[in-house]
């Protein structure tokens with residue numbers, strides 16, 4: 001065998017081995033869509049058409065809710081494994097040791113949405129099942145609300161916000177339709193049993209966090225109107241939010257409690 005031929009063979013062999021070792025998660029396929037770029041790996045290729053229908057529907061719900069289109073294009077990453085999602089979060093949040101909890105499947109900030117491949121939720125996550133298509137769509141829509149909100153907010157990744165977790169999350173819960181009749185009745189029950197946190201700051205905590213935060217934003221939407229809600233998207237602290245609405249936390253809590261025990265119209269239940 002000629003020296004050159006041997007060298008060529010060795011090179012081919014070596015690159016095959018190296019290529020084989022490269023993590024499949026590093027090989028993102030990118031597809032440009034209307035308003036966003038979709039990143040996925042070959043492992044999810046066969047489900048992409050199905051997933052795209054969720055993203056299109058979720059995006060439309062968000063744009064209808066805010067009566068406007070997304071300000072900027074963004075990216076959607078479909079992670080083929082939990083370790084792939086974790087490594088994205090470790091990098092984005094600068095927390096090299098971060099390990100996600102089993103219920104965490106997605107996140108949204110101004111420039112991107114990260115999500116574990118929805119068909120793998122049943123095996124890679126707890127509390128989520130892909131077959132529940134309504135809940136799946138609402139979860140994706142929830143994250144898209146965060147993307148929209150982040151594009152309007154002073155803190156695009158919500159890392160610099162004070163006292164508005166209930167608003168950021170409540171808005172995503174409410175606008176996505178996650179504030180459904182079940183959650184509303186859980187909140188009514190908790191109010192009647194005096195199991196309500198004392199401050200709004202604590203509304204996005206505990207088992208009732210979706211219902212508590214979602215119904216407060218539902219209440220604000222009914223009381224102040226959609227335009228006012230939209231005018232709050234820029235703020236990253238509660239003082240600015242209360243000043244704009246010309247109200248106090250005390251007034252919001254009382255008004256919310258009074259209307260929650262009455263029959264609240266379910267906007268997107």
Ligand SMILES: [Zn+2]
Pocket residue numbers: 142146169172
């Ligand atoms: Zn959220």
